[in-house]
Amino acid sequence: xxxxNQIAAGEVxxxxxxxxxxxxxxxxxxxxxxxxxxxxxxxxxxxKIHDNGSGISKEDLGLALSRHATSKLxxxxxxxxxxxxxxxxxxxxxxxxxxxxxxxxRTADQVEAWQAYAEGSxxxxxxxxxxxxxxxxxxxxxxxxxxxxxxxxxxxxKTEFTHIDEWLKRIALVRSDIxxxxxxxGKVVRNYRATSTQDQYLQRLxxxxxxxxxxxxxxxxxxxxxxxLTGYIQSPFFEAPxxxxxxxxxxxxxxxxxxxxxxxRQAFAEHVTGEQASYVxxxxxxxxxxxxxxxxxxxxxxxxxxxxxxxxxxxxLQSALQQVGR
Ligand code: ADP
Ligand code: MG
Numbered sequence: 001x002x003x004x005n006q007i008a009a010g011e012v013x014x015x016x017x018x019x020x021x022x023x024x025x026x027x028x029x030x031x032x033x034x035x036x037x038x039x040x041x042x043x044x045x046x047x048k049i050h051d052n053g054s055g056i057s058k059e060d061l062g063l064a065l066s067r068h069a070t071s072k073l074x075x076x077x078x079x080x081x082x083x084x085x086x087x088x089x090x091x092x093x094x095x096x097x098x099x100x101x102x103x104x105x106r107t108a109d110q111v112e113a114w115q116a117y118a119e120g121s122x123x124x125x126x127x128x129x130x131x132x133x134x135x136x137x138x139x140x141x142x143x144x145x146x147x148x149x150x151x152x153x154x155x156x157x158k159t160e161f162t163h164i165d166e167w168l169k170r171i172a173l174v175r176s177d178i179x180x181x182x183x184x185x186g187k188v189v190r191n192y193r194a195t196s197t198q199d200q201y202l203q204r205l206x207x208x209x210x211x212x213x214x215x216x217x218x219x220x221x222x223x224x225x226x227x228x229l230t231g232y233i234q235s236p237f238f239e240a241p242x243x244x245x246x247x248x249x250x251x252x253x254x255x256x257x258x259x260x261x262x263x264x265r266q267a268f269a270e271h272v273t274g275e276q277a278s279y280v281x282x283x284x285x286x287x288x289x290x291x292x293x294x295x296x297x298x299x300x301x302x303x304x305x306x307x308x309x310x311x312x313x314x315x316x317l318q319s320a321l322q323q324v325g326r
Contacts, residue, residue: 013094015154016043016143017163022091023138024171027051032135033194034179037168041185042160044143044151047099052135055107061116062125064103065096092138097123098147099140104132165190169208173280174249176201205232205280209245212238213278218324220281222316226289227309229316231281236271236325245278251285253292256299263310267317271325283313 013019020037027035030053040046056064095101096118106113113132118125144151154160161184172180172192182190192208195201198219206214217232248260260283268277291302303309 013098013143015163016047016160017167019043019047019095019099019140019143020049020164021167022095023047023049023140026091026138027053027136028175028178030054030136032178036181036183037164038183039161039164039185042154042157043164044154044157044160045141047140047143048137049139050135050137052133055110055134055136056103056105057107057110058114058127061103061105061114062127064092065101065116065118065123065125066093095140098150099143099145101138101140103136103138104130105136106132106134108134168192170247170254172204173208173247174252174254174282176204209278209280213245217278218320220316220320224312224316226286227312228284229281229313230284231279233268233281233317233320234278236268236321245280246276247280249282250290250292250301251287252282253301254299255292255301257301259303259306259310260301260313263313264317267314267321271321281313283309285309 013022016039020039020043024035024037027049030051032051032053034052036050038046038048038050092101092103100117102115102117104113104115113130114127115130115132116125116127144154165182168180168182168190172178172190176195178192179194180190180192181188192204193200195204202214202217205217213232213234216235216238218235220229220231220233222229248255248257248264250257250260264277264279264281271277285303289304291304
């Protein structure tokens with residue numbers, strides 16, 4: 001199974017940031033409200049994710065490391081919805097096949113915690129007693145130690161850190177209900193506290209996208225039929241250099257989509273000349289109205305009613321900009 005897992009790993013695990021993405025998504029799936037990420041050497045030496053989610057029972061611990069062992073499929077109906085979100089039940093097995101991985105966990109109804117790890121060429125899973133509060137810790141040490149070709153593809157620690165940091169920004173902007181921390185080489189470098197008020201969200205926005213943007217941003221809060229658009233966009237009066245704050249989420253997932261970009265750019269067209277505008281926007285719609293897996297790596301989506309969605313975004317932003325412009 002190790003070879004099959006390593007092949008699968010090629011798809012799931014490209015670099016430390018992709019490992020962290022998979023692990024943090026598992027923490028969020030498990031209902032965690034706090035996720036602490038610890039890395040060493042850009043994640044190539046150590047990736048450690050600690051969460052306060054539901055935990056994994058002793059019986060399920062070993063299973064979690066085997067391929068296609070997902071707890072997230074209950075019926076064939078789910079399969080449809082879940083496939084599109086990329087739940088494949090192979091992230092842990094894949095990561096475990098290309099690193100030294102341990103999974104330590106305790107559920108609320110267990111007195112003890114347990115730790116699982118795969119060992120030997122057959123990757124037989126061992127489960128031993130451990131100490132751990134309710135929740136889980138996944139530790140992946142020496143990423144790609146047994147796949148040298150892939151290890152050589154890793155960039156400098158600094159570059160790998162930047163990928164991780166950028167991914168964390170993305171998730172932190174949309175999951176503002178979660179407390180995230182990031183520690184690199186023993187030092188806490190990011191601390192995004194959970195937010196529940198608008199003021200607190202603006203503080204997080206300031207941490208991630210800069211004080212200037214957070215101070216002058218215009219709030220968007222529109223609802224029309226089954227479409228909802230919320231977030232912040234830059235004021236038409238705000239002069240700023242080209243921004244890297246351009247985040248658009250569809251049902252919680254970041255997208256980089258031509259149709260969306262076009263709608264946003266058009267709305268700003270008469271206000272921001274030259275530079276591109278800053279925005280953090282979340283669109284919510286019926287999941288049946290959108291295919292998210294068109295091209296996972298490119299973050300493309302396909303709206304079933306694309307014209308309608310495009311015009312909705314355009315009009316919502318345009319009217320917000322006009323109101324301020326008056
Ligand atoms: P998937 O997320 O696609 O189900 P994974 O390989 O990522 O597959 O995880 C396998 C299973 O391990 C999950 O379905 C879940 O039951 C369990 N699991 C993994 N990480 C956690 C976590 N942090 N907290 C609770 N359960 C987890
Ligand atoms: Mg997963």
